[in-house]
Amino acid sequence: MNGNILFIEDDSDIRKVISTALEDEGFVIHQFPTGELALEAFPKIEIDLALIDLRLPGISGLEVVRRLRSITTAPLVILTAFGDSYDVVAGLEAGADDFLGKPIATKELSARLRAILRRTMVQVGEMPEVEDIIFGPMVLYPLRREAIINEIAVELTNTEFMVLVALARISPNAATRQDLLEQVWGYDYLGDSRLVDMQIYRLRGKLEPYGLKNNLVTVRGHGFKLVL
Template sequence: MTAVLLIEDDDRIRLSLTLALEDEGYTAYGAATAEDGLAEQRRVAADTVLVDLMLPGMDGYECIRQLRRDDDVPIVVISARDDTHDIVAALEAGADDYLIKPVAVKELAARLRALRRRTRAASTPALRVLTFGDLELRPEAGEVRRHGTEVPVTRTEFRLLCELADHAGQVLSREQLLDRVWGYEIGDERLVDVHVGRLRQKIEEVPGKPRHLVTVRGLGYKLQP
């Protein structure tokens, strides 16, 4: 049975979500602070961690960073903050996904299932090497190299880059990328934009003038062959 840890300081939300997740077939644990959540994760090793950003004491961003230092567990932010800056900051800290409160339990369960499918798929990549000028993808090793030097990317960034590389020269819309990379039929398209922006910071010589990962205005993104 899949275990989920919810780090949320609002007692009502924490209780209602843990009970609802148990109704969906999950084993759910709760913690009211980041410190308690980190200790609980060391104890139970949940398969997925849900984190609120506005926590007493250590905030959600630092909680995510500490979780990510110790573990490759999928992390989903659940927050009332819907500003793009907050989404970017959470993803930069190491979160895999971001949901805005109030959260529908059915949507949350669907996101968790998609996240688990992505995690399983990432563990069995195809044996191939994809080259784009000074950029090289090694799916079998989960590596991205630029000028021969490994570029640190997150699991989601890597899947996004591989999806674009598999369709080199072809424009993929934000909706297509949400479906193929995140497994969502409907979702916040800012997830795609944020990850594309982060990838450009890592793989482009001049991120503001990308040569590899380019925008096709009004249509989406493509990776130049």
């Protein structure tokens, strides 16, 4: 499954190599050297995913993530130097859904992006367990990717919605971080538990106005569960 990718990278050589490789794999690439140019063009293009280098001139990659997160639910993937824990945490806090370390082989990058798109662009006929989920005052509609609480639509990113669905389906049982990494980020994903922790943190913030923040419970030494 391919898609439209917004790619922001200031290094022209890296940008050309990655863009060409992804286009050869069937992706449509909208490439920009700066966050300013990307944000200016964003309203005029359709994207399924954004790939953002954090170390950009001018507007930082973190600020680009924040601004994009405020206007789109599409997956935001940050590119960071391997081992740069600060960048990873800061990027996730800014609103990124996932991160990839640099340098990365183009074949691996293509496979990872395709996996991310597969979970957010899954077709109706391919989606298992498509029944609507009623959980107290909340109704989740997997096919529409929509959450309703007390008849009010809750604005969630695709990743936040998928985490919520995964927990609601097994409630009152708990899911480990690895369970969620496999179900939400993909079975072949060698994930980082910080991805899960940040999504849980953001979900609690989204649920708080509806009085459901404390219904998303941390099970010490195990993971998380959703309770009534």
